[in-house]
Amino acid sequence: xxxxxxxxxxxxxxxxxxxxxxxxxxxxxxxxxxxxxxxxxxxxxxxxxxxxxxxxxxxxxxxxxxxxxxxxxxxxxxxxxxxxxxxxxxxxxxxxxxxxxxxxxxxxxxxxxxxxxxxxxxxxxxxxxxxxxxxxxxxxxxxxxxxxxxxxxxxxxxxxxxxxxxxxxxxx
Amino acid sequence: xxxxxxxxxxxxxxxxxxxxxxxxxxxxxxxxxxxxxxxxxxxxxxxxxxxxxxxxxxxxxxxxxxxxxxxxxxxxxxxxxxxxxxxxxxxxxxxxxxxxx
Amino acid sequence: xxxxxxxxxxxxxxxxxxxxxxxxxxxxxxxxxxxxxxxxxxxxxxxxxxxxxxxxxxxxxxxxxxxxxxxxxxxxxxxxxxxxxxxxxxxxxxxxxxxxxxxxxxxxxxxxxxxxxxxxxxxxxxxxxxxxxxxxxxxxxxxxxxxxxxxxxxxxxxxxxxxxxxxxxxxxxxxxxxxxxxxxxxxxxxxxxxxxxxxxxxxxxxxxxxxxxxxxxxxxxxxxxxxxxxxxxxxxxxxxxxxxxxxxxxxxxxxxxxxxxxxxxxxxxxxxxxxxxxxxxxxxxxxxxxxxxxxxxxxxxxxxxxxxxxxxxxxxxxxxxxxxxxxxxxxxxxxxxxxxxxxxxxxxxxxxxxxxxxxxxxxxxxxxxxxxxxxxxxxxxxxxxxxxxxxxxxxxxxxxxxxxxxxxxxxxxxxxxxxxxxxxxxxxxxxxxxxxxxxxxxxxxxxxxxxxxxxxxxxxxxxxxxxxxxxxxxxxxxxxxxxxxxxxxxxxxxxxxxxxxxxxxxxxxxxxxxxxxxxxxxxxxxxxxxxxxxxxxxxxxxxxxxxxxxxxxxxxxxxxxxxxxxxxxxxxxxxxxxxxxxxxxxxxxxxxxxxxxxxxxxxxxxxxxxxxxxxxxxxxxxxxxxxxxxxxxxxxxxxxxxxxxxxxxxxxx
Numbered sequence: 001x002x003x004x005x006x007x008x009x010x011x012x013x014x015x016x017x018x019x020x021x022x023x024x025x026x027x028x029x030x031x032x033x034x035x036x037x038x039x040x041x042x043x044x045x046x047x048x049x050x051x052x053x054x055x056x057x058x059x060x061x062x063x064x065x066x067x068x069x070x071x072x073x074x075x076x077x078x079x080x081x082x083x084x085x086x087x088x089x090x091x092x093x094x095x096x097x098x099x100x101x102x103x104x105x106x107x108x109x110x111x112x113x114x115x116x117x118x119x120x121x122x123x124x125x126x127x128x129x130x131x132x133x134x135x136x137x138x139x140x141x142x143x144x145x146x147x148x149x150x151x152x153x154x155x156x157x158x159x160x161x162x163x164x165x166x167x168x169x170x171x172x
Numbered sequence: 173x174x175x176x177x178x179x180x181x182x183x184x185x186x187x188x189x190x191x192x193x194x195x196x197x198x199x200x201x202x203x204x205x206x207x208x209x210x211x212x213x214x215x216x217x218x219x220x221x222x223x224x225x226x227x228x229x230x231x232x233x234x235x236x237x238x239x240x241x242x243x244x245x246x247x248x249x250x251x252x253x254x255x256x257x258x259x260x261x262x263x264x265x266x267x268x269x270x271x272x273x
Numbered sequence: 274x275x276x277x278x279x280x281x282x283x284x285x286x287x288x289x290x291x292x293x294x295x296x297x298x299x300x301x302x303x304x305x306x307x308x309x310x311x312x313x314x315x316x317x318x319x320x321x322x323x324x325x326x327x328x329x330x331x332x333x334x335x336x337x338x339x340x341x342x343x344x345x346x347x348x349x350x351x352x353x354x355x356x357x358x359x360x361x362x363x364x365x366x367x368x369x370x371x372x373x374x375x376x377x378x379x380x381x382x383x384x385x386x387x388x389x390x391x392x393x394x395x396x397x398x399x400x401x402x403x404x405x406x407x408x409x410x411x412x413x414x415x416x417x418x419x420x421x422x423x424x425x426x427x428x429x430x431x432x433x434x435x436x437x438x439x440x441x442x443x444x445x446x447x448x449x450x451x452x453x454x455x456x457x458x459x460x461x462x463x464x465x466x467x468x469x470x471x472x473x474x475x476x477x478x479x480x481x482x483x484x485x486x487x488x489x490x491x492x493x494x495x496x497x498x499x500x501x502x503x504x505x506x507x508x509x510x511x512x513x514x515x516x517x518x519x520x521x522x523x524x525x526x527x528x529x530x531x532x533x534x535x536x537x538x539x540x541x542x543x544x545x546x547x548x549x550x551x552x553x554x555x556x557x558x559x560x561x562x563x564x565x566x567x568x569x570x571x572x573x574x575x576x577x578x579x580x581x582x583x584x585x586x587x588x589x590x591x592x593x594x595x596x597x598x599x600x601x602x603x604x605x606x607x608x609x610x611x612x613x614x615x616x617x618x619x620x621x622x623x624x625x626x627x628x629x630x631x632x633x634x635x636x637x638x639x640x641x642x643x644x645x646x647x648x649x650x651x652x653x654x655x656x657x658x659x660x661x662x663x664x665x666x667x668x669x670x671x672x673x674x675x676x677x678x679x680x681x682x683x684x685x686x687x688x689x690x691x692x693x694x695x696x697x698x699x700x701x702x703x704x705x706x707x708x709x710x711x712x713x714x715x716x717x718x719x720x721x722x723x724x725x726x727x728x729x730x731x732x733x734x735x736x737x738x739x740x741x742x743x744x745x746x747x748x749x750x751x752x753x754x755x756x757x758x759x760x761x762x763x764x765x766x767x768x769x770x771x772x773x774x775x776x777x778x779x780x781x782x783x784x785x786x787x788x789x790x791x792x793x794x795x796x797x798x799x800x801x802x803x804x805x806x807x808x809x810x811x812x813x814x815x816x817x818x819x820x821x822x823x824x825x826x827x828x829x830x831x832x833x834x835x836x837x838x839x840x841x842x843x844x845x846x847x848x849x850x851x852x853x854x855x856x857x858x859x860x861x862x863x864x865x866x867x868x869x870x871x872x873x874x875x876x877x878x879x880x881x882x883x884x885x886x887x888x889x890x891x892x893x894x895x896x897x898x899x900x901x902x903x904x905x906x907x908x909x910x911x912x913x914x915x916x917x918x919x920x921x922x923x924x925x926x
Contacts, residue, residue: 010480011479011480011481011482011486012479012480014479014480016385016386016476016480016481019476019479019480020385020386020472020473020476023472023475023476023506024472026506026507027468027471027472027506027507027509027510028510030507030508030510030511031510031511031513031514033510034510034511034514034515034544035514038514038518038529038540041537041540042535042536042537045535047535122521122525122526122527123525123526123527123528125534125535126527126528126529126534126535126536127535129521129527129528129529129534130529133517133518133521133527151908151911155912167911168911168912170912170914
């Protein structure tokens with residue numbers, strides 16, 4: 001965008017890209033809201049076939065959920081490191097976040113394979129469909145996140161570095 | 173070029189918040205095991221805890237609490253809209269089942 | 274003094290494209306004006322296609338017991354007509370206006386995210402082409418025991434579930450071919466396109482305003498763009514999920530909307546109309562904005578009640594989220610819901626009425642200049658009020674149960690969409706023609722277009738009111754002789770062809786005026802808003818230097834003072850000011866940096882249709898191709914240098 005000094009860049013005082021991201025996030029609320037509403041509407045419609053309560057493993061899921069939650073800690077630590085312009089630390093925490101996310105996904109794949117073998121699959125009943133679509137979209141978001149995090153880590157290594165203002169500082 | 177250099181929590185603060193989140197998760201798991209005791213309230217309590225974690229992550233980790241008011245209102249607006257619209261859909265389906273089934 | 278464009282010559286693999294002119298400059302452009310023009314032409318093309326589909330429908334309905342089309346073909350035609358007009362004609366023509374005008378009206382050089390803007394456009398092209406590829410690759414399929422597949426010519430190999438795709442009719446059991454998948458996936462891609470542009474416009478309006486352009490000094494068209502962006506942002510995610518559910522039901526064995534699997538077809542209706550109702554406000558608000566620009570200029574008076582019009586616009590947007598189930602009065606929703614939504618539907622007439630009265634107040638006592646844009650704006654008010662009144666009659670639930678699914682409803686929405694949105698759009702096309710092309714359109718042809726279109730429109734959609742009340746049902750491919758509906762249906766068809774003729778007049782005017790039109794001054798209408806302070810046609814850099822806004826209608830106040838009775842008196846300095854603006858506008862003194870073009874938006878955009886085909890034909894290789902395009906597109910985009918920008922320098926000779 002123009003860096004003409006005569007152009008006031010941010011009429012609201014909020015950085016443009018940050019504002020864009022928050023606008024996008026508020027629409028994600030409606031996206032997942034629809035999925036969750038469907039889940040709540042179809043909860044308990046376990047006919048025909050297996051119930052989720054027959055196949056799940058709460059201890060396993062709790063640990064995996066905890067791991068994902070901790071990845072949000074490592075993410076803010078990465079952001080913090082970048083603010084202090086510590087490239088090395090930033091990359092470490094980015095990689096940690098990606099790893100935790102990947103472990104979560106691996107856990108989810110394992111769990112879903114188990115469910116599938118026990119007969120709880122996408123088309124078993126309406127509740128199972130809703131369950132898989134909801135957790136599936138969530139998993140897709142995590143997957144894309146992991147890919148982008150690893151990409152940032154890799155690019156941060158090979159190019160000059162990362163920066164809060166400019167994203168990637170290219171070798172040039 | 174960032175025009176806003178808001179205060180950010182320190183790494184120590186972040187870890188403390190993460191511990192709080194961990195505790196809330198542990199509470200949720202405990203609730204599952206205590207389901208027979210808690211009965212009908214299980215679902216609402218679980219949702220309450222989940223919402224609590226959501227607010228903490230969005231507010232502190234994603235820094236919304238410290239941002240410009242307008243951004244806060246925008247996000248809150250989206251949430252309130254979602255809550256109202258989906259509450260109406262669920263109410264309507266519930267009532268239709270009552271009237272017509 | 275010549276202008277030199279010097280793209281930065283850094284050589285790395287991500288060097289950005291640098292063409293200024295020619296084919297590649299259009300493919301890689303991120304310039305909001307070029308994007309607006311591309312939207313405009315492509316959308317107009319689809320308007321013609323949708324119009325052709327309508328004429329085909331009308332030929333079938335011109336006489337009772339007609340067999341010009343089979344039932345399957347008829348269903349495909351009305352589905353494609355509706356889908357095309359909503360998603361591929363009206364929405365993108367509005368997008369053309371938003372794209373071209375928004376930065377100009379707020380004094381900016383471009384939108385907040387220029388490459389994202391290009392992405393919106395190419396996603397829209399990809400989605401539109403994907404949807405229409407149904408005619409080449411799609412199959413209608415014959416449901417067991419349903420009407421016969423062998424009657425379906427290529428015209429029938431298209432989605433036939435209506436533009437609203439009600440389940441289970443549009444599900445795999447009753448629409449077993451691939452056509453409805455083209456519909457669901459095509460709409461998905463189109464939805465993403467609009468969602469992305471919504472983010473862009475919201476951030477642009479919030480952050481890219483020039484000095485002094487406070488929110489309450491923005492033109493009404495900008496405000497309406499803002500409202501539309503909110504509507505898009507919050508309604509599209511809902512239908513995105515609903516469309517995923519449809520695709521999953523059709524392709525992957527789920528039963529979200531199928532009762533035999535425990536699902537709920539009414540859920541589809543809720544989710545669709547949660548989007549669908551805000552959608553119709555998305556269709557009309559841009560026209561509200563355009564008309565709010567035209568009326569003051571051609572009445573030589575300020576807009577009556579600027580604040581009221583702005584707040585009413587947001588009132589409509591907000592309440593518009595709360596009326597969706599009025600499309601479902603005859604579905605099995607609870608009586609409590611019927612009452613509630615009937616009430617909210619009546620409420621939404623209030624802010625709409627506020628706007629109408631304010632527009633009338635603007636015209637009242639003004640010195641009217643009845644040029645073509647003004648004729649369309651006045652026609653808009655008349656036609657939209659008629660459509661709005663029939664709309665209010667739908668809000669009375671018992672009455673609506675008689676009206677619903679008849680031609681009375683068809684009359685309503687065509688009055689508001691054709692007489693409303695499209696009239697507003699034509700008004701805008703004539704109004705801003707000189708700014709975009711630097712030439713004046715032919716006024717005589719414009720007038721002929723207007724009158725033919727008004728006569729045609731009323732002949733086409735007027736009789737539908739009583740046809741509906743007499744019992745002609747929607748979406749039915751034939752009616753019997755005994756119903757006595759033949760006479761007025763014939764009139765309707767004749768009216769439709771008159772509409773076609775009026776469009777031809779418009780196209781002739783456009784083509785002629787672009788070539789041979791009189792050269793336009795940059796302020797031909799003596800207008801009020803700042804897009805008229807820059808040269809016609811608009812230079813690529815928009816404003817030579819950022820305007821400094823002192824009030825609402827800043828340009829007008831620079832040209833006119835008010836006497837004691839509030840009448841406008843032209844300032845002595847006005848002419849000198851115009852000359853100065855012209856001189857300055859064509860010769861920027863400073864180095865102006867513009868956002869660079871990019872290859873990656875179009876690359877990313879075309880990844881999605883590949884994924885779409887992959888789902889329909891279960892092809893791993895197509896899926897991989899799509900994913901590769903998405904990855905290349907997004908990584909290239911993220912990595913390509915931001916800093917290199919065009920410099921426009923003056924070369925001192």
